[in-house]
Amino acid sequence: METDRPLDALNIARNKRVIVELKNKVQITGNLKAFDIHINTVLADAEEHDESGALKRKLGTVFIRGDMIVLISPSPA
Amino acid sequence: METDRPLDALNIARNKRVIVELKNKVQITGNLKAFDIHINTVLADAEEHDESGALKRKLGTVFIRGDMIVLISPSPA
Amino acid sequence: METDRPLDALNIARNKRVIVELKNKVQITGNLKAFDIHINTVLADAEEHDESGALKRKLGTVFIRGDMIVLISPSPA
Amino acid sequence: METDRPLDALNIARNKRVIVELKNKVQITGNLKAFDIHINTVLADAEEHDESGALKRKLGTVFIRGDMIVLISPSPA
Amino acid sequence: METDRPLDALNIARNKRVIVELKNKVQITGNLKAFDIHINTVLADAEEHDESGALKRKLGTVFIRGDMIVLISPSPA
């Protein structure tokens, strides 16, 4: 599979559990359903965690605006 | 229905109740009426809540500039 | 009238009284005279209010740079 | 005269005295000589005032970068 | 090898260990797998360190949004 471009890495993570870290220090975990070139991202079964990792709330499906995102990483199982 | 692109998720939420979280920590709930590629968003029957969830004011129809938005999620019923 | 796009909602508010909330927490009320795709906005008979709602000053006609705007909403009568 | 677009309002103010409010809370008054679509703005006979309105310095002609601007309004006589 | 353009320097570092410093002062080390013109960057075997250099967490593969990046430098061996 193509991995030369950054978005290829996101493509590989599609339908897998990821951590999305936001600029406001919130971390959202969920199943990566969609993303675009602005890194606008949709997660399913999403949960919002504060900096310490404590669960803040369950979000279900969530659309995250790309410019709020610091990083996206596969979630530890 | 198509769900490959992030804006498809917003399209599914059209005319449904959503929470829009802003960069200034305000949360606005309302019926999602319209959005565009900048994520400029229009809600009807909108209410503004502070971080704790307390109602700050009723806004009726509101246009929210996309670059203020952190996330959009279906509102719990 | 077309309401599918966010700017349609602003178009409906043209020549009506609106509240424009800025990123510096100032609120400006006035008659919506003009706006563009950057949400650069012109109000007539505008008044500037602080966060508590207290009148800070009367501005007459005012041009507001779009990137300062959080939201635009019809003003309560 | 055309007033449908926000920049029409600036055009009407050309060669008139305006207040330009900046994101750093400085207010600059001067005669509006030129502006462009980025709202880069040139004032003549400009004066810089702090938040309280006190004169900080006389600037003569000044070029203001558009992305620093919050609003532009006709100056009270 | 061509080195006239900044992205050439990143190209030379591909598949090598780099330090990526973020605007939130976090430092992420990892093997540089991919980047694009926005400097969106993918690292493998990535580790997150705080300002003092202490390990915060292991990230495995991570996608970093380009606009969060301050600098990228080869990691000391």
Next chain:
Amino acid sequence: METDRPLDALNIARNKRVIVELKNKVQITGNLKAFDIHINTVLADAEEHDESGALKRKLGTVFIRGDMIVLISPSPA
């Protein structure tokens, strides 16, 4: 000479002494040698001053990134 556009005002100041005020409150004086549409600016014989006007350091020739600039004004003689 054409003065309808903001960059015309900068053109008139070319090779003259100007003050460039930055978003970090630093003021740089120097001879305006070059600028572009992003307001990237080059000064010769430049000096950096703090907010109070005290000389911080001599810079010789300096390239200033346009997005850091608040305003450019002719320097008082």
Next chain:
Amino acid sequence: METDRPLDALNIARNKRVIVELKNKVQITGNLKAFDIHINTVLADAEEHDESGALKRKLGTVFIRGDMIVLISPSPA
């Protein structure tokens, strides 16, 4: 040599020692190897200094994202 455009000044400094000042107040000195229109910049033999000028660390080759840069100036010998 052409010096009408700001990037010409950077071109003259190519392969010479420069100071790059960042928005986080860090100063990086190094040999200017490459830059592009975003002012993404590559330095060789780079050293990072804090605001007081004290050496923080040696970076070797470093890629600096353009939007972090305040100014670039020839380094005093």
